[in-house]
Amino acid sequence: MGLENSAYSGAVPSISFVSNREAYQQEIVLVLRCPSNDDLRNLRPESCLISMLHYSTQPERVRFLRSLGVYGISLDSIKDDYGRRLIENFHAVAWNGLEAAFGVLQGTYPNPGFFSSSRQAIQITLLGAGALGAHTVKAAVHYGSIPLHERLARDNVPGVIVTAVDYDITNHADIMQGLLSRTDILIDASSRVDTTRAIIPNEWLAYLPDHTVILDLCVDPYQQNNGKNYTKGIEGIPQGNLDQYIFTPDDPIYTNIPGFVRTKHRRDVVSCYSWPGIHPRDCMRIYGQQLHPIMRMLLSRGGLNGIDPNGHFFERATGRALLSNWVE
Amino acid sequence: MSKKISIGFPIMREEPGEKRVFLPDFTRKLTEIGFEVFIEEGYGNSLNFYFDDYKNDNPLIHPLEREEIFKRDYVLILRSPHDDEFALFGKNSCLISMLHYPTHPLRQKLMENNNILAISLDSIMDDFGIRLVENMKSVAWNGLEVAYGQFEKYIPNLIREDGTTWKVLVLGTGMVGAQAMNAASKLGKNERNYEHIRLGGPGAIVTSIGRNITYHKTQMIELLAQSDIIVDATQRHDPSKPIIPNEWIANLPEPSIIVDLSVDPYTPDSNPQVVKGIEGIPHGNLDQFIFEKDDPNWEKTIPKIIPSTNRRKVISCYSWPGIHPESCMRHYGQQLLPLMRVLSKKNYHTLSPDGLYFERALFRARLDSFLKRKTDQKKI
Numbered sequence: 001m002g003l004e005n006s007a008y009s010g011a012v013p014s015i016s017f018v019s020n021r022e023a024y025q026q027e028i029v030l031v032l033r034c035p036s037n038d039d040l041r042n043l044r045p046e047s048c049l050i051s052m053l054h055y056s057t058q059p060e061r062v063r064f065l066r067s068l069g070v071y072g073i074s075l076d077s078i079k080d081d082y083g084r085r086l087i088e089n090f091h092a093v094a095w096n097g098l099e100a101a102f103g104v105l106q107g108t109y110p111n112p113g114f115f116s117s118s119r120q121a122i123q124i125t126l127l128g129a130g131a132l133g134a135h136t137v138k139a140a141v142h143y144g145s146i147p148l149h150e151r152l153a154r155d156n157v158p159g160v161i162v163t164a165v166d167y168d169i170t171n172h173a174d175i176m177q178g179l180l181s182r183t184d185i186l187i188d189a190s191s192r193v194d195t196t197r198a199i200i201p202n203e204w205l206a207y208l209p210d211h212t213v214i215l216d217l218c219v220d221p222y223q224q225n226n227g228k229n230y231t232k233g234i235e236g237i238p239q240g241n242l243d244q245y246i247f248t249p250d251d252p253i254y255t256n257i258p259g260f261v262r263t264k265h266r267r268d269v270v271s272c273y274s275w276p277g278i279h280p281r282d283c284m285r286i287y288g289q290q291l292h293p294i295m296r297m298l299l300s301r302g303g304l305n306g307i308d309p310n311g312h313f314f315e316r317a318t319g320r321a322l323l324s325n326w327v328e
Numbered sequence: 329m330s331k332k333i334s335i336g337f338p339i340m341r342e343e344p345g346e347k348r349v350f351l352p353d354f355t356r357k358l359t360e361i362g363f364e365v366f367i368e369e370g371y372g373n374s375l376n377f378y379f380d381d382y383k384n385d386n387p388l389i390h391p392l393e394r395e396e397i398f399k400r401d402y403v404l405i406l407r408s409p410h411d412d413e414f415a416l417f418g419k420n421s422c423l424i425s426m427l428h429y430p431t432h433p434l435r436q437k438l439m440e441n442n443n444i445l446a447i448s449l450d451s452i453m454d455d456f457g458i459r460l461v462e463n464m465k466s467v468a469w470n471g472l473e474v475a476y477g478q479f480e481k482y483i484p485n486l487i488r489e490d491g492t493t494w495k496v497l498v499l500g501t502g503m504v505g506a507q508a509m510n511a512a513s514k515l516g517k518n519e520r521n522y523e524h525i526r527l528g529g530p531g532a533i534v535t536s537i538g539r540n541i542t543y544h545k546t547q548m549i550e551l552l553a554q555s556d557i558i559v560d561a562t563q564r565h566d567p568s569k570p571i572i573p574n575e576w577i578a579n580l581p582e583p584s585i586i587v588d589l590s591v592d593p594y595t596p597d598s599n600p601q602v603v604k605g606i607e608g609i610p611h612g613n614l615d616q617f618i619f620e621k622d623d624p625n626w627e628k629t630i631p632k633i634i635p636s637t638n639r640r641k642v643i644s645c646y647s648w649p650g651i652h653p654e655s656c657m658r659h660y661g662q663q664l665l666p667l668m669r670v671l672s673k674k675n676y677h678t679l680s681p682d683g684l685y686f687e688r689a690l691f692r693a694r695l696d697s698f699l700k701r702k703t704d705q706k707k708i
Contacts, residue, residue, distance in 0.1 A: 121544075133506070137505070141538035152540070153539075153540055160537075161536075161541060163534070163536075165531075165534075289456075
């Protein structure tokens, strides 16, 4: 992010700069994405790791952290009394993803062209109507970019129609095929209970027009574990990251997709494991602001052991995120 | 022993269908964090709670006459007191209520004139502008629950003979629009949806649109013509103009239903005037929120100058969360508790914009803070 040491010491004169290993040996270790197992081994027993630990989809990680004797607070599990995440950036996931998808669609859209006032309204099919889906609809009708939205509105170019389908309707192939055949952008913002089943099997991608862009916002991984195959919601699309998140149908990355996944039918794909990281400063400013009351509470309670799961608002929220409270 | 902060709970004097009161569990918790509670005689009766349910041997809970209630340190009432009641407030009493400053300029002026210290529940927002006291989920789910319920009366389990999917058009992509999309995709009620799925029903397809479509007549008529349910969840820049003129309603299929979640009022006398987003539909409340096309009350809430010839069944309620009053008030009580904890230590004047999380949120909701923001915006 281009920040020098002086930027930190300017903000906090008492700050100490230490090696990577020493940083992992503090009482509380705060790191956004979960570190590698090698780095995790540097944690001291009974220290506290605060990170996006994703307990539910990372059972191996949970077991490993427990074996190290460290305490954990998973940022993605800090939730209020209604289950709303307090540390999240769905806004950035949706807007950054849509901005990238519309960027690709500008190139693939057929005549009369994306910027033509005589084209049809853009048709988006959205899988998932939950919290992420809510942000996605808002971002989608604004093309993921306020300047682009203003420009197209000024030029009287028809807007965006978002059709949301709940996971269960996707069991009706005939309905889905009709929808897919007129889709310009297909978005996966679903939150599946059973990740061994795709919502859109690969053969259905054949119904999409050639110019369609597939946007992967939920970035579920392909995995094999205990004899089960876990798949993305849209079967056969690659998984991107901050180094590469745009994929053409002939991208060499397809050779890395596990063999149990069918990849015959392809379209342009936009996928990134860490969508908020596309604009890192904005992202970290938000996380910092969201974390502030949590860190204050942690300090005032003398650390993790002082948290009362039935205490005040932020204590209850953090109590729900403790590794010690996670039941597989 | 330090003096307790007093808080009064007056009864809401609204339509008879308005049954909401803060629950005994909430008032008990207030006494545990430093408040002395005064409730108006008869408070809670609408939900079959009686004074003993509140009192429960608690020495810090008392009954009081209505006029005296308004003189406590804080006065907590969900919907705003009526205009003539602002004069009853004590000099240092602070009103906490859904006051909707931006859309109620006359009430705002009245409060200013009466030197009312006010905190508006709908203006309590976090650092990202997210409301901390809200029930938008109930707005959307209750509205859609009622709408689908109308169809379910004659279409068991919402499975039509021709097996077609339900098509819902949601106008607006804000917080309420997003909840409406979710609720509509699940047939307005999870239990109903599970049964529908179990029986192999075709489910619902929800189309959401924003301003860059709603202005486009041809496109809109095409969308309207294929909708079973149309939902107004908009927040218009210009509330003096409808999004769906009355003549467009003729394009809706005959058994379709219009759901009004925005519940903007008709105020032809204000300047500028406010009209509903869908022109010519009635304005409902907790006493009546379902309007058949030939309902005798249809025109009672619509000014004569508004065209209303084209009609479909309408579901509209000014207070959607009030349809399920007890769960609504449990929800608000839970959201309010951390804020009341702050108010037990600080007051209207000592709240700071640089305080902790909940204190900052409360500061933003003061009438003074709103007026300052308004003045600052004018300067820009």
